[in-house]
Amino acid sequence: MGDEPGQPVDAPWWRSAVIYQIYPRSFADSDGDGIGDLPGIRARLPYLRELGVDAVWISPFYPSPMADAGYDVSDYRDVEPIFGTLADADALLTEAHALGLKVIVDLVPNHTSDEHEWFRAALDAPPGSPERARYMFRDGRGEHGEIPPNDWISNFGGAAWTRAADGQWYLHLFDSKQPDLDWTNPEVVAEFESILRFWLDRGIDGFRIDVAHGLAKDPEMPDLEGNWATGGPAVEGHPHWDRDEVHEVYRGWRRVTDAYAGDRVFVGEVWVQTPEQLARYLRGDELHTAFNFTYLLAGWDAKSLRTAIDDSIDALSAVGAPATWVLSNHDVVRHVTRYGGGDLGNHRARAATLLTLALPGGAYVYQGEELGLPEVVDLPPELRQDPAFGRTQGEDGFRDGCRVPIPWSGEAPPFGFGPGSGQPWLPQPADWAALTVEKQQGDPASMLALYRSALELRRDRPELGDGTMSWIDTDGELLAFRRDPGFVCVVNVGGEPAPPPDAVRDGALLLSSDPLEPDGRLPGATSAWYAV
16 A cells, blocks of 8 residues: 555555445345345445445345355355346346446355255265265264264354264354365365356456355364354464465465456455454455454444554555455444444444545445444344354344345335335334435435435545545544545544544534534534545
8 A cells, every 4th residue: 555645546446445235135125025136236226326335245146045144055156036037137237337336246155055066966975975075074973973073163053063864974164054165175166266257257346255264174173172262253273264275265266356357356254353364365366355344343432443443454554455444244233233322323323434434445335324224133033034043042143133124215114125015024113214215315414415425525535545544643532534635534432522633623624424513523423524
Protein backbone atom coordinates (compact mmCIF):
# COMPACT_ATOMS: atom_id res chain seq x y z
CA MET A 1 0.00 0.00 0.00
CA GLY A 2 1.68 3.20 -1.18
CA ASP A 3 2.09 6.50 0.62
CA GLU A 4 0.29 8.51 -2.05
CA PRO A 5 -3.26 9.58 -1.13
CA GLY A 6 -6.18 8.02 -2.90
CA GLN A 7 -6.25 4.99 -5.12
CA PRO A 8 -4.18 4.70 -8.32
CA VAL A 9 -6.38 4.88 -11.41
CA ASP A 10 -5.30 1.41 -12.56
CA ALA A 11 -5.66 -0.29 -9.14
CA PRO A 12 -7.82 -3.44 -9.07
CA TRP A 13 -11.46 -2.70 -8.29
CA TRP A 14 -11.53 -4.96 -5.26
CA ARG A 15 -8.98 -2.91 -3.30
CA SER A 16 -11.65 -0.27 -2.61
CA ALA A 17 -14.92 -2.05 -3.31
CA VAL A 18 -18.00 -2.00 -1.12
CA ILE A 19 -19.50 -5.46 -1.53
CA TYR A 20 -23.08 -6.32 -0.59
CA GLN A 21 -23.68 -9.82 0.76
CA ILE A 22 -26.85 -11.50 -0.46
CA TYR A 23 -28.19 -14.50 1.44
CA PRO A 24 -30.34 -15.74 -1.46
CA ARG A 25 -33.16 -17.45 0.42
CA SER A 26 -33.77 -14.26 2.41
CA PHE A 27 -33.28 -11.42 -0.09
CA ALA A 28 -36.18 -11.46 -2.57
CA ASP A 29 -38.68 -14.12 -3.63
CA SER A 30 -39.92 -13.98 -7.23
CA ASP A 31 -42.48 -16.80 -7.22
CA GLY A 32 -44.24 -16.65 -3.85
CA ASP A 33 -42.93 -19.90 -2.39
CA GLY A 34 -41.50 -18.07 0.62
CA ILE A 35 -37.87 -18.63 -0.39
CA GLY A 36 -35.72 -16.02 -2.08
CA ASP A 37 -34.26 -16.89 -5.47
CA LEU A 38 -32.03 -15.70 -8.31
CA PRO A 39 -34.83 -14.01 -10.31
CA GLY A 40 -35.72 -12.17 -7.11
CA ILE A 41 -32.15 -10.95 -6.76
CA ARG A 42 -32.08 -9.94 -10.40
CA ALA A 43 -35.24 -7.85 -9.98
CA ARG A 44 -33.67 -5.97 -7.06
CA LEU A 45 -30.32 -5.21 -8.70
CA PRO A 46 -31.39 -1.60 -9.48
CA TYR A 47 -31.94 -1.12 -5.72
CA LEU A 48 -28.36 -2.18 -5.08
CA ARG A 49 -27.06 0.08 -7.82
CA GLU A 50 -28.99 2.99 -6.25
CA LEU A 51 -27.67 2.05 -2.83
CA GLY A 52 -24.20 2.62 -4.21
CA VAL A 53 -22.36 -0.66 -3.72
CA ASP A 54 -19.76 -1.90 -6.20
CA ALA A 55 -20.36 -5.65 -6.12
CA VAL A 56 -22.54 -8.40 -4.71
CA TRP A 57 -21.44 -11.58 -3.01
CA ILE A 58 -24.11 -14.27 -3.24
CA SER A 59 -24.10 -17.07 -0.66
CA PRO A 60 -24.40 -20.62 -2.09
CA PHE A 61 -27.15 -21.25 -4.63
CA TYR A 62 -25.87 -24.65 -5.84
CA PRO A 63 -27.92 -27.87 -5.79
CA SER A 64 -28.11 -28.96 -2.17
CA PRO A 65 -30.30 -30.96 0.22
CA MET A 66 -30.06 -27.86 2.45
CA ALA A 67 -28.77 -29.55 5.58
CA ASP A 68 -26.80 -26.34 6.17
CA ALA A 69 -28.62 -23.75 4.07
CA GLY A 70 -26.72 -24.57 0.89
CA TYR A 71 -23.25 -24.94 2.40
CA ASP A 72 -23.70 -28.66 1.75
CA VAL A 73 -23.18 -28.72 -2.02
CA SER A 74 -24.20 -31.70 -4.14
CA ASP A 75 -23.21 -30.16 -7.51
CA TYR A 76 -20.83 -27.21 -7.89
CA ARG A 77 -21.74 -26.55 -11.53
CA ASP A 78 -25.48 -25.95 -11.37
CA VAL A 79 -28.23 -24.09 -9.50
CA GLU A 80 -30.56 -25.47 -6.83
CA PRO A 81 -34.08 -25.55 -8.35
CA ILE A 82 -35.61 -23.58 -5.46
CA PHE A 83 -33.28 -20.73 -6.45
CA GLY A 84 -33.75 -21.02 -10.21
CA THR A 85 -31.67 -22.32 -13.08
CA LEU A 86 -28.22 -21.90 -14.56
CA ALA A 87 -29.85 -19.65 -17.15
CA ASP A 88 -31.13 -17.48 -14.27
CA ALA A 89 -27.59 -17.25 -12.91
CA ASP A 90 -26.31 -16.20 -16.33
CA ALA A 91 -29.05 -13.60 -16.72
CA LEU A 92 -28.36 -12.21 -13.24
CA LEU A 93 -24.66 -11.91 -14.06
CA THR A 94 -25.35 -10.20 -17.38
CA GLU A 95 -27.73 -7.68 -15.83
CA ALA A 96 -25.43 -6.99 -12.87
CA HIS A 97 -22.57 -6.25 -15.24
CA ALA A 98 -24.82 -3.98 -17.31
CA LEU A 99 -25.52 -2.00 -14.11
CA GLY A 100 -21.83 -1.79 -13.28
CA LEU A 101 -21.97 -4.36 -10.46
CA LYS A 102 -19.41 -7.13 -10.03
CA VAL A 103 -20.59 -10.57 -8.86
CA ILE A 104 -18.80 -12.85 -6.40
CA VAL A 105 -20.07 -16.37 -5.71
CA ASP A 106 -19.51 -18.59 -2.70
CA LEU A 107 -17.26 -21.63 -2.95
CA VAL A 108 -17.34 -24.41 -0.35
CA PRO A 109 -14.11 -26.46 -0.66
CA ASN A 110 -13.74 -28.04 2.78
CA HIS A 111 -16.65 -30.47 2.35
CA THR A 112 -19.38 -31.57 -0.02
CA SER A 113 -22.89 -32.75 0.65
CA ASP A 114 -23.29 -36.43 1.50
CA GLU A 115 -25.54 -36.47 -1.59
CA HIS A 116 -22.71 -35.38 -3.90
CA GLU A 117 -22.02 -38.08 -6.49
CA TRP A 118 -18.49 -38.49 -5.18
CA PHE A 119 -19.65 -39.31 -1.67
CA ARG A 120 -22.38 -41.67 -2.83
CA ALA A 121 -19.72 -43.49 -4.84
CA ALA A 122 -17.44 -43.54 -1.78
CA LEU A 123 -20.11 -45.23 0.35
CA ASP A 124 -20.67 -47.82 -2.38
CA ALA A 125 -16.92 -48.54 -2.71
CA PRO A 126 -14.79 -50.62 -0.32
CA PRO A 127 -12.25 -49.23 2.17
CA GLY A 128 -9.00 -48.26 0.46
CA SER A 129 -10.72 -47.55 -2.88
CA PRO A 130 -10.01 -44.46 -5.02
CA GLU A 131 -13.57 -43.30 -4.37
CA ARG A 132 -13.00 -43.24 -0.61
CA ALA A 133 -9.62 -41.55 -1.03
CA ARG A 134 -11.40 -38.33 -2.00
CA TYR A 135 -12.71 -38.03 1.57
CA MET A 136 -11.34 -38.56 5.08
CA PHE A 137 -12.33 -42.17 5.77
CA ARG A 138 -10.53 -43.87 8.64
CA ASP A 139 -10.79 -47.10 10.63
CA GLY A 140 -12.15 -46.77 14.13
CA ARG A 141 -10.47 -47.56 17.40
CA GLY A 142 -11.44 -50.29 19.84
CA GLU A 143 -11.62 -54.05 19.44
CA HIS A 144 -14.22 -53.85 16.68
CA GLY A 145 -13.52 -50.33 15.38
CA GLU A 146 -16.54 -49.07 17.27
CA ILE A 147 -14.78 -45.99 18.68
CA PRO A 148 -14.22 -42.93 16.41
CA PRO A 149 -10.67 -42.50 15.09
CA ASN A 150 -10.08 -39.53 17.41
CA ASP A 151 -11.91 -37.15 19.71
CA TRP A 152 -12.47 -34.32 17.24
CA ILE A 153 -15.72 -32.40 17.71
CA SER A 154 -18.01 -31.03 15.00
CA ASN A 155 -18.31 -27.26 14.74
CA PHE A 156 -22.04 -27.86 15.00
CA GLY A 157 -21.75 -29.98 18.14
CA GLY A 158 -21.30 -33.70 18.72
CA ALA A 159 -18.64 -35.96 17.28
CA ALA A 160 -16.88 -35.03 14.03
CA TRP A 161 -17.08 -38.66 12.86
CA THR A 162 -19.95 -40.74 11.50
CA ARG A 163 -19.73 -44.48 10.91
CA ALA A 164 -20.51 -45.91 7.48
CA ALA A 165 -22.44 -49.15 7.09
CA ASP A 166 -19.27 -51.20 6.58
CA GLY A 167 -17.72 -49.93 9.82
CA GLN A 168 -15.32 -47.25 8.62
CA TRP A 169 -15.73 -43.69 9.84
CA TYR A 170 -15.74 -40.45 7.84
CA LEU A 171 -14.76 -37.00 9.09
CA HIS A 172 -17.13 -34.03 9.06
CA LEU A 173 -16.01 -30.88 10.85
CA PHE A 174 -19.55 -29.61 10.41
CA ASP A 175 -22.78 -31.59 9.98
CA SER A 176 -22.73 -35.34 9.32
CA LYS A 177 -24.24 -34.51 5.92
CA GLN A 178 -21.09 -32.46 5.10
CA PRO A 179 -18.21 -34.96 4.72
CA ASP A 180 -14.74 -33.39 4.57
CA LEU A 181 -12.70 -33.75 1.40
CA ASP A 182 -9.09 -34.98 1.47
CA TRP A 183 -7.03 -32.15 -0.01
CA THR A 184 -3.92 -34.29 -0.25
CA ASN A 185 -5.68 -36.09 -3.12
CA PRO A 186 -4.67 -34.67 -6.54
CA GLU A 187 -8.12 -35.54 -7.87
CA VAL A 188 -9.72 -33.16 -5.36
CA VAL A 189 -7.25 -30.41 -6.26
CA ALA A 190 -7.92 -30.84 -10.00
CA GLU A 191 -11.69 -30.92 -9.54
CA PHE A 192 -11.84 -27.60 -7.75
CA GLU A 193 -9.55 -25.90 -10.23
CA SER A 194 -11.99 -27.12 -12.89
CA ILE A 195 -14.92 -25.71 -10.88
CA LEU A 196 -13.16 -22.34 -10.71
CA ARG A 197 -12.77 -22.31 -14.49
CA PHE A 198 -16.42 -23.27 -15.00
CA TRP A 199 -17.60 -20.11 -13.23
CA LEU A 200 -14.80 -17.87 -14.45
CA ASP A 201 -15.68 -18.83 -18.02
CA ARG A 202 -19.26 -17.68 -17.34
CA GLY A 203 -17.93 -14.26 -16.30
CA ILE A 204 -17.98 -14.46 -12.50
CA ASP A 205 -15.76 -11.76 -10.96
CA GLY A 206 -14.56 -13.71 -7.95
CA PHE A 207 -15.10 -16.23 -5.19
CA ARG A 208 -15.72 -16.05 -1.49
CA ILE A 209 -14.08 -19.11 0.07
CA ASP A 210 -15.97 -20.78 2.91
CA VAL A 211 -13.81 -22.00 5.83
CA ALA A 212 -10.67 -20.99 3.96
CA HIS A 213 -8.54 -21.79 7.01
CA GLY A 214 -9.73 -25.41 6.89
CA LEU A 215 -9.05 -27.99 4.17
CA ALA A 216 -5.70 -29.30 5.52
CA LYS A 217 -5.62 -31.74 8.45
CA ASP A 218 -2.75 -33.14 10.47
CA PRO A 219 -2.11 -36.58 8.87
CA GLU A 220 -1.49 -38.04 12.33
CA MET A 221 -4.98 -36.92 13.40
CA PRO A 222 -4.06 -36.51 17.08
CA ASP A 223 -6.72 -36.24 19.77
CA LEU A 224 -7.65 -32.73 20.81
CA GLU A 225 -7.70 -33.85 24.45
CA GLY A 226 -9.15 -30.51 25.48
CA ASN A 227 -6.08 -28.66 24.21
CA TRP A 228 -7.71 -27.15 21.16
CA ALA A 229 -10.98 -25.31 20.66
CA THR A 230 -13.24 -26.68 17.95
CA GLY A 231 -14.82 -23.41 16.85
CA GLY A 232 -13.74 -19.79 16.90
CA PRO A 233 -10.50 -18.30 15.62
CA ALA A 234 -7.80 -20.88 14.92
CA VAL A 235 -4.80 -21.01 17.23
CA GLU A 236 -1.29 -21.90 16.16
CA GLY A 237 -0.59 -25.61 15.81
CA HIS A 238 -4.23 -26.70 15.61
CA PRO A 239 -4.57 -30.15 13.97
CA HIS A 240 -7.35 -29.14 11.56
CA TRP A 241 -7.40 -25.33 11.33
CA ASP A 242 -4.92 -22.96 9.68
CA ARG A 243 -2.33 -25.54 8.73
CA ASP A 244 0.58 -24.62 6.47
CA GLU A 245 -0.43 -27.08 3.76
CA VAL A 246 -3.54 -25.07 2.90
CA HIS A 247 -1.48 -22.30 1.35
CA GLU A 248 -0.37 -24.49 -1.54
CA VAL A 249 -4.04 -24.95 -2.50
CA TYR A 250 -4.51 -21.20 -2.84
CA ARG A 251 -1.28 -20.77 -4.80
CA GLY A 252 -2.74 -23.21 -7.31
CA TRP A 253 -6.04 -21.32 -7.40
CA ARG A 254 -4.26 -18.02 -7.88
CA ARG A 255 -2.51 -19.40 -10.94
CA VAL A 256 -5.97 -20.21 -12.34
CA THR A 257 -7.48 -16.75 -11.80
CA ASP A 258 -4.35 -14.91 -12.92
CA ALA A 259 -4.89 -16.41 -16.38
CA TYR A 260 -8.20 -14.52 -16.69
CA ALA A 261 -8.69 -10.86 -17.53
CA GLY A 262 -10.63 -8.47 -15.35
CA ASP A 263 -9.03 -8.56 -11.89
CA ARG A 264 -10.87 -11.65 -10.62
CA VAL A 265 -10.75 -11.84 -6.84
CA PHE A 266 -10.61 -14.35 -4.01
CA VAL A 267 -12.10 -13.41 -0.63
CA GLY A 268 -11.25 -15.76 2.21
CA GLU A 269 -13.35 -16.57 5.26
CA VAL A 270 -10.33 -17.02 7.50
CA TRP A 271 -11.00 -17.41 11.23
CA VAL A 272 -7.60 -17.00 12.89
CA GLN A 273 -6.37 -15.46 16.12
CA THR A 274 -4.22 -12.64 14.84
CA PRO A 275 -3.95 -10.28 11.86
CA GLU A 276 -0.45 -11.69 11.30
CA GLN A 277 -1.93 -15.16 10.74
CA LEU A 278 -4.49 -13.63 8.39
CA ALA A 279 -1.80 -11.86 6.38
CA ARG A 280 -0.20 -15.19 5.46
CA TYR A 281 -3.25 -15.97 3.31
CA LEU A 282 -2.87 -12.68 1.45
CA ARG A 283 0.66 -12.97 0.22
CA GLY A 284 1.14 -11.95 -3.40
CA ASP A 285 0.61 -15.42 -4.88
CA GLU A 286 -2.34 -16.51 -2.68
CA LEU A 287 -5.72 -14.91 -1.90
CA HIS A 288 -6.42 -11.26 -2.66
CA THR A 289 -8.49 -10.29 0.40
CA ALA A 290 -10.04 -11.82 3.51
CA PHE A 291 -12.76 -10.90 5.96
CA ASN A 292 -11.51 -8.92 8.92
CA PHE A 293 -13.02 -10.68 11.92
CA THR A 294 -10.62 -8.82 14.26
CA TYR A 295 -12.59 -5.68 13.52
CA LEU A 296 -16.01 -7.36 13.59
CA LEU A 297 -15.29 -8.81 17.04
CA ALA A 298 -13.92 -5.57 18.54
CA GLY A 299 -15.88 -4.13 21.44
CA TRP A 300 -17.61 -0.76 21.24
CA ASP A 301 -14.89 1.28 22.92
CA ALA A 302 -12.19 3.51 21.49
CA LYS A 303 -9.24 1.39 22.58
CA SER A 304 -10.63 -1.87 21.16
CA LEU A 305 -11.59 -0.30 17.86
CA ARG A 306 -8.30 1.53 17.40
CA THR A 307 -6.29 -1.58 18.27
CA ALA A 308 -8.28 -3.69 15.78
CA ILE A 309 -7.80 -1.08 13.06
CA ASP A 310 -4.08 -0.62 13.69
CA ASP A 311 -3.31 -4.31 13.98
CA SER A 312 -5.23 -5.09 10.80
CA ILE A 313 -3.64 -2.38 8.68
CA ASP A 314 -0.13 -3.07 9.97
CA ALA A 315 -0.28 -6.81 9.29
CA LEU A 316 -1.91 -6.53 5.87
CA SER A 317 0.31 -3.68 4.70
CA ALA A 318 3.28 -5.99 5.21
CA VAL A 319 2.00 -8.21 2.38
CA GLY A 320 0.58 -5.43 0.23
CA ALA A 321 -3.06 -6.43 0.80
CA PRO A 322 -5.92 -4.03 1.52
CA ALA A 323 -7.95 -4.44 4.67
CA THR A 324 -11.62 -5.30 4.45
CA TRP A 325 -14.04 -4.05 7.08
CA VAL A 326 -17.22 -5.87 8.01
CA LEU A 327 -19.81 -5.38 10.76
CA SER A 328 -22.25 -8.25 10.15
CA ASN A 329 -22.75 -11.37 8.04
CA HIS A 330 -24.95 -14.46 7.83
CA ASP A 331 -23.13 -16.20 10.72
CA VAL A 332 -23.05 -13.53 13.45
CA VAL A 333 -25.53 -11.50 15.50
CA ARG A 334 -26.52 -8.36 13.60
CA HIS A 335 -24.53 -5.42 14.90
CA VAL A 336 -27.53 -3.26 15.87
CA THR A 337 -28.23 -5.93 18.48
CA ARG A 338 -24.57 -6.67 19.19
CA TYR A 339 -23.98 -3.00 19.99
CA GLY A 340 -26.70 -2.94 22.65
CA GLY A 341 -29.97 -3.15 20.74
CA GLY A 342 -32.83 -0.69 20.69
CA ASP A 343 -32.12 3.02 20.36
CA LEU A 344 -28.57 2.66 21.72
CA GLY A 345 -27.69 -0.11 19.28
CA ASN A 346 -29.18 1.86 16.42
CA HIS A 347 -27.10 4.98 17.16
CA ARG A 348 -23.93 2.94 17.58
CA ALA A 349 -24.63 1.08 14.33
CA ARG A 350 -25.04 4.38 12.49
CA ALA A 351 -21.76 5.63 13.91
CA ALA A 352 -20.01 2.36 13.09
CA THR A 353 -21.19 2.64 9.48
CA LEU A 354 -19.38 5.93 8.92
CA LEU A 355 -16.29 4.66 10.72
CA THR A 356 -16.24 1.51 8.59
CA LEU A 357 -16.75 3.23 5.25
CA ALA A 358 -14.03 5.79 6.01
CA LEU A 359 -11.29 3.24 6.74
CA PRO A 360 -8.70 2.41 4.06
CA GLY A 361 -9.49 -0.63 1.91
CA GLY A 362 -12.76 -2.35 1.08
CA ALA A 363 -15.95 -2.95 3.04
CA TYR A 364 -18.84 -5.41 3.20
CA VAL A 365 -22.52 -4.69 3.79
CA TYR A 366 -24.72 -7.60 4.88
CA GLN A 367 -28.21 -7.47 3.43
CA GLY A 368 -30.57 -5.53 5.66
CA GLU A 369 -27.94 -3.71 7.67
CA GLU A 370 -28.64 -0.68 5.48
CA LEU A 371 -32.17 -0.85 6.91
CA GLY A 372 -30.97 -1.07 10.52
CA LEU A 373 -32.42 -4.55 10.98
CA PRO A 374 -31.87 -6.03 14.45
CA GLU A 375 -31.30 -9.68 15.24
CA VAL A 376 -34.52 -11.68 15.57
CA VAL A 377 -34.06 -13.39 18.92
CA ASP A 378 -37.46 -14.99 19.49
CA LEU A 379 -37.83 -17.44 16.60
CA PRO A 380 -39.78 -20.54 17.63
CA PRO A 381 -37.51 -23.59 18.09
CA GLU A 382 -39.55 -25.65 15.62
CA LEU A 383 -38.84 -23.14 12.84
CA ARG A 384 -35.08 -22.94 13.31
CA GLN A 385 -33.01 -24.26 10.41
CA ASP A 386 -29.45 -23.93 11.76
CA PRO A 387 -28.14 -27.52 12.04
CA ALA A 388 -26.19 -26.67 15.19
CA PHE A 389 -29.48 -25.94 16.97
CA GLY A 390 -30.53 -29.59 16.77
CA ARG A 391 -27.06 -31.07 17.29
CA THR A 392 -26.61 -29.11 20.55
CA GLN A 393 -30.20 -29.42 21.82
CA GLY A 394 -30.71 -25.69 21.46
CA GLU A 395 -27.54 -24.58 23.25
CA ASP A 396 -26.04 -23.27 20.02
CA GLY A 397 -27.20 -22.75 16.44
CA PHE A 398 -28.89 -19.38 16.58
CA ARG A 399 -27.71 -18.10 13.20
CA ASP A 400 -31.28 -18.01 11.88
CA GLY A 401 -31.84 -14.72 13.72
CA CYS A 402 -29.70 -12.80 11.24
CA ARG A 403 -31.15 -14.65 8.24
CA VAL A 404 -34.79 -13.58 8.51
CA PRO A 405 -36.01 -12.33 5.08
CA ILE A 406 -35.65 -8.60 4.66
CA PRO A 407 -38.68 -6.26 4.45
CA TRP A 408 -39.28 -4.33 1.25
CA SER A 409 -42.71 -2.73 1.50
CA GLY A 410 -46.15 -2.77 3.12
CA GLU A 411 -47.47 -2.77 6.65
CA ALA A 412 -47.47 -6.49 7.44
CA PRO A 413 -45.44 -9.62 6.66
CA PRO A 414 -44.27 -10.69 4.13
CA PHE A 415 -43.43 -7.00 3.59
CA GLY A 416 -43.10 -7.39 -0.17
CA PHE A 417 -40.55 -10.16 0.14
CA GLY A 418 -42.53 -12.11 -2.44
CA PRO A 419 -45.76 -11.77 -4.42
CA GLY A 420 -49.02 -12.25 -2.59
CA SER A 421 -49.49 -12.80 1.14
CA GLY A 422 -47.60 -16.09 1.48
CA GLN A 423 -45.22 -16.04 4.42
CA PRO A 424 -41.45 -16.47 4.08
CA TRP A 425 -39.43 -19.42 5.33
CA LEU A 426 -38.67 -17.60 8.58
CA PRO A 427 -41.24 -15.23 10.13
CA GLN A 428 -40.58 -11.49 10.06
CA PRO A 429 -41.35 -9.39 13.15
CA ALA A 430 -44.44 -7.25 12.79
CA ASP A 431 -42.56 -4.15 13.93
CA TRP A 432 -40.35 -4.36 10.85
CA ALA A 433 -43.14 -2.37 9.16
CA ALA A 434 -41.18 0.70 10.29
CA LEU A 435 -37.96 -0.58 8.67
CA THR A 436 -39.05 -1.46 5.13
CA VAL A 437 -37.24 -0.04 2.13
CA GLU A 438 -40.48 1.66 1.14
CA LYS A 439 -40.84 3.32 4.55
CA GLN A 440 -37.23 4.54 4.63
CA GLN A 441 -37.02 5.71 0.99
CA GLY A 442 -38.28 9.21 1.65
CA ASP A 443 -36.90 9.70 5.17
CA PRO A 444 -33.63 11.67 5.19
CA ALA A 445 -33.01 10.57 8.78
CA SER A 446 -33.35 6.84 8.01
CA MET A 447 -30.58 4.27 8.09
CA LEU A 448 -31.07 3.70 4.37
CA ALA A 449 -30.55 7.40 3.66
CA LEU A 450 -27.36 7.35 5.75
CA TYR A 451 -25.94 4.43 3.77
CA ARG A 452 -26.84 6.00 0.43
CA SER A 453 -25.28 9.33 1.39
CA ALA A 454 -22.15 7.70 2.77
CA LEU A 455 -21.66 5.48 -0.25
CA GLU A 456 -22.17 8.40 -2.62
CA LEU A 457 -19.55 10.44 -0.76
CA ARG A 458 -17.22 7.47 -0.72
CA ARG A 459 -17.40 7.29 -4.50
CA ASP A 460 -16.93 11.05 -4.91
CA ARG A 461 -14.12 11.63 -2.40
CA PRO A 462 -10.71 10.64 -3.84
CA GLU A 463 -9.37 10.05 -0.33
CA LEU A 464 -11.71 7.16 0.41
CA GLY A 465 -11.22 3.51 -0.45
CA ASP A 466 -7.73 2.06 -0.70
CA GLY A 467 -4.85 4.09 0.66
CA THR A 468 -3.45 5.20 3.99
CA MET A 469 -4.71 6.94 7.12
CA SER A 470 -3.17 8.79 10.04
CA TRP A 471 -4.59 9.17 13.52
CA ILE A 472 -5.29 12.58 15.03
CA ASP A 473 -4.58 12.98 18.74
CA THR A 474 -7.79 12.86 20.77
CA ASP A 475 -8.86 12.32 24.36
CA GLY A 476 -11.20 9.87 26.04
CA GLU A 477 -13.57 7.92 23.83
CA LEU A 478 -13.03 10.05 20.74
CA LEU A 479 -11.36 8.62 17.63
CA ALA A 480 -10.27 10.76 14.72
CA PHE A 481 -8.19 10.10 11.62
CA ARG A 482 -7.20 11.83 8.42
CA ARG A 483 -7.37 10.52 4.88
CA ASP A 484 -5.21 12.78 2.72
CA PRO A 485 -5.50 15.16 1.09
CA GLY A 486 -8.57 16.61 2.79
CA PHE A 487 -10.86 14.25 4.68
CA VAL A 488 -11.26 13.59 8.43
CA CYS A 489 -13.49 11.08 10.21
CA VAL A 490 -14.35 11.66 13.88
CA VAL A 491 -16.12 9.06 16.02
CA ASN A 492 -17.46 9.66 19.52
CA VAL A 493 -17.56 6.14 20.91
CA GLY A 494 -18.54 7.38 24.37
CA GLY A 495 -21.91 8.30 25.80
CA GLU A 496 -21.52 12.04 26.35
CA PRO A 497 -21.18 14.86 23.79
CA ALA A 498 -17.58 15.68 22.87
CA PRO A 499 -16.02 18.45 20.77
CA PRO A 500 -14.24 17.46 17.56
CA PRO A 501 -10.46 17.91 17.46
CA ASP A 502 -8.93 21.20 16.37
CA ALA A 503 -8.03 19.60 13.03
CA VAL A 504 -11.63 20.01 11.86
CA ARG A 505 -12.37 23.33 13.55
CA ASP A 506 -12.46 25.16 10.21
CA GLY A 507 -13.58 22.15 8.15
CA ALA A 508 -16.91 21.63 6.43
CA LEU A 509 -19.23 18.95 7.72
CA LEU A 510 -19.93 16.44 4.95
CA LEU A 511 -22.11 13.93 6.82
CA SER A 512 -22.88 12.83 10.35
CA SER A 513 -24.52 9.68 11.63
CA ASP A 514 -26.80 11.78 13.85
CA PRO A 515 -27.28 15.55 14.09
CA LEU A 516 -24.47 17.38 15.88
CA GLU A 517 -25.04 19.65 18.86
CA PRO A 518 -25.62 23.35 18.03
CA ASP A 519 -22.07 24.10 19.17
CA GLY A 520 -20.63 21.41 16.86
CA ARG A 521 -20.03 18.78 19.50
CA LEU A 522 -20.64 15.15 18.55
CA PRO A 523 -23.33 13.45 20.66
CA GLY A 524 -22.46 10.08 22.17
CA ALA A 525 -22.32 7.23 19.62
CA THR A 526 -21.98 9.59 16.67
CA SER A 527 -19.56 9.79 13.74
CA ALA A 528 -18.95 12.72 11.44
CA TRP A 529 -17.11 13.23 8.15
CA TYR A 530 -15.40 16.55 7.43
CA ALA A 531 -13.69 18.14 4.44
CA VAL A 532 -10.62 19.96 5.72
